[in-house]
Amino acid sequence: MNGDKIVNPLRKPAVTQAPLHELVRERWSPRSFAADPVSTADLRTILEAGRWAASTNNSQPWRWIVATKDDPDLYAKALACFAPKNQRWAVTAPALLFSVARMTFEANGKPNAYAWHDCGQALAQMMLQANALGLVVHVAGGIEPDKVRETFATPAGYEVVCGIAIGRQADPDALPEELPAREREARTRKPLEQLAMGRGLGAAGDVFA
Template identity: 45%
Template sequence: MDRIAPTEHPVLPAIAARWSPRSYLDTPVTDAQLHAVLEAGRWAASAYNEQPWQYLVTRKNVEPEAYAKLAACLVPFNQGWIGQVPVLMLACARLNSAGNGKPNAWAHYDAGQASGSMAIQAAALGLQLHQMAGFDAAAARAAFNIPEDVAPIAAMVLGTPGPASALPEQLAQRETAPRVRKPAKELFFFGQWG
């Protein structure tokens, strides 16, 4: 299912095509697709080229136990819609600089950029990546022995969007609601703040 953003100015097709579905087919993501998505994240920019992002990747048909463990960390709302989505991941950030061991103030920012690139690459491939804040970071840390200096930031699913009709009524409505954004004038200030 397509849900192209009604942009006010032309943008790259994959940017307009990216969205966050909740209905997914169980069609597997191929290795080539998955690696292309991860590669897009690898080439994101980062402060001092620290590349502080790290991802736990679980494929339902390859790492089913890890997939189930990660799914169990999601809040019930998200558990309710992920369904049979083939890939479930956890985006994390290394909080301290590999160079000097000091806190890296841009770790979250940089990890977000990597995830953003991955989402665009996914859309370009006809897949979609849906990020989720709704998960228990402490549970994920415990389940996967994630070190203390690595912060679990967002869970995310990757797969092929499915029909909205596969979702319960309320979610199906959200799946087909118009895509909205704040007006540009609230976001971008030219020359002076506000």
């Protein structure tokens, strides 16, 4: 992560109800990316972090499509798969990825109900690993899955989960329209008391302790 020397132009550390590892506390989803490329070595490290995620029965349903500005044609095709609103900021990211889930177990062909869950779990590890390298990540559900499928010849039995933008964080004011203000919005979360309960989810105000 940026570690002792935080170099990112805008930090939005979580206001926490319990102590957190710095990597988790500092992670957030900027939309402003600098022009510097993400090295192949860094991309490999990020993907390696995903590869080592836990998954149901070690099924490893995650697959990734990777496009960088080093290949302008491929990059343009990837960018075109983002929803127009997301393209406004995704275009600044030097690396665009798509997470794709294999929806059946390779061992027996049965449906894998955890495929998306495990892709998300891999992505969470990738985000933290990217932060540890001084990079930032913004995930986008606002993509056109059918376009991804067509453009990148995604086989039957796989579903496109989300887009992923990776790069170095840049000045929020480099973004167009309302995005600089959104970049500065506070990060909020529901209180832990509403999320974790000892007597079942219906028991309002139940603190598990």
